[in-house]
Amino acid sequence: MNGNSIFKSRMARREALEGLLFAGPLLLGLLIFTLFPVLDSLYISFTKYNIFTPPEFIGLQNYRNLVNDSLFWQSLRITTIYSVISVPLQLVAGFAVALLMNQKVRGITIFRTIYYLPSVVSGVAVSLLWVWIFNPDYGLANVMLRAAYLPTQKWLTDPRTALGSFIFMSLWGIGGGMIIYLAGLQGVPQHLYESASMDGANIYQKFRHVTLPMMTPVIFYNLVMGIIGSFQVFTQAFVMTSGGPANATLFYVLYLFRQAFNYFRMGYASAMAWVLFAIILALTLLVLKSSSAWVYYEGERKR
């Protein structure tokens, strides 16, 4: 009995040691690339630091300067507008396409491939493609508008349409969300539809009271991911417009990058990073909090 428990505790100790060893790379990574940098970043945000001379503690000055920085507000405004329009648009469009595809039409695999294809490519190559598409004189966008006898646009070269062009471009990437919806739709138990039919529900009622409630967790996931992603737009803005014209596409992270790596204002950039973190955290918590009102509960509600 006694020997057995000693054996057991030795086994447990061995297992604990092995567990730590297996998680070792991760633990080291968390320490080096997350915990330490987070604390350091917070400290740097309270300093004036140009990376060539040692950081100088200035308290809340960076945050105070942010409040008076019109470009900071501009970048925040641009990013918020982009987020508020493009996230719901992508959500609805992705969901709509997934719904259509779920109607047992032929060739669903081909459609799925085509709609998802743009989501496979990203980064600089795609940005360059869209610069060419948005070319006001010979680009595809205006070619299509002319073909439809619609007025052509200046797209990226006009401060009034530049941000809209980015939103338009983001719609090309709805395939990623669409596939997640499609998987969710195919996971809705068939018997729910059958019993709804027996109760005499029509297509709209089935959608409203079966499909939609069952899909709320997936919508929730795509919403949170969409919000987080939309606040971190960088590559497209850097490659396509470098924030122009007239700062009309000065996305938040682009401005942050400029402060850090063009002007070497590391303290100021760190303060911006913390503000970004606060915004993303607040928005996520807000969605999370609201989720109790619309995720899952929808299914419980009668009528």
Added chain:
Amino acid sequence: MTHTRRVRIELTIKFIIYLILCAGSIIFLLPFLWMVSTSLKPASQVMVYPPKWIPHPLMWINYVKGWTTLPFTLYLENTCIITFSVIAGTLFTASLAAYSFSRLRWPGRDIVFVITLATLMLPSQVTMIPVFLMFRDVGWLDTFKPLTVGAWLGGGAVNIFLIRQFMMTIPVELEEAARLDGCSTLGIYWRIVMPQLKTCLAVVAIFTFLATWNDFMGPLIYLTTPDKYTLALGLQFFQGHYGVTMHYLMAVSLIVMAPCLLLFFLAQKLFVTGIALVGIKG
């Protein structure tokens, strides 16, 4: 009577859905076709209205000329080295951590797991500057190390989470039997668990490939010598290069995109299961 009417209505609805999906498909494919068309044009036909969709003659030479304007072969090599290292590191250390989380008991395990997941909420911009300064202090700026070392230290919370979720669905009987036969923990991980994770690891590898291949901000921050550029960085540099026009730019962009598209066509099923896995379990 009513039955045939209902069938007819259903057929009409299906036809309309089909029409919408087809129209959408054309719109979604058009940018790609536009790209291919431009990349094959002689210089004189690029800036022309109305555009000629099928250029004559087809200038396949654009691909060679564009590619050799800058040392893109070198950039390809650099990108391959970085991508390969990141994938290997991610698969190895993320699966090790996932194994530890799902199979081994150790003090603080659940807290560490929660912290790992919490890092998903942290925008990379917060840690970007201190990490940059750290790499500067150890003299790793303008090397590939800052771009790869993170993958060898955990490989990212999403991947760990995904592999752990997958591991939870594997029955432990086989591992217990191996344990009774005197197999070590490392042996169980490597010879029993890893082979059962093939699908999951393939999914992780694919998405890691796409993210690393297309990464722009990382190389932009860390690589300064043109010899060390990745394809993404090279392309951006190419854009501002003197005398480079759209047909070359599109040709090289297509070459850079090609591996991603090819991978998608070859492993489409994995993509779909993978995305569904991430989406639903996340």
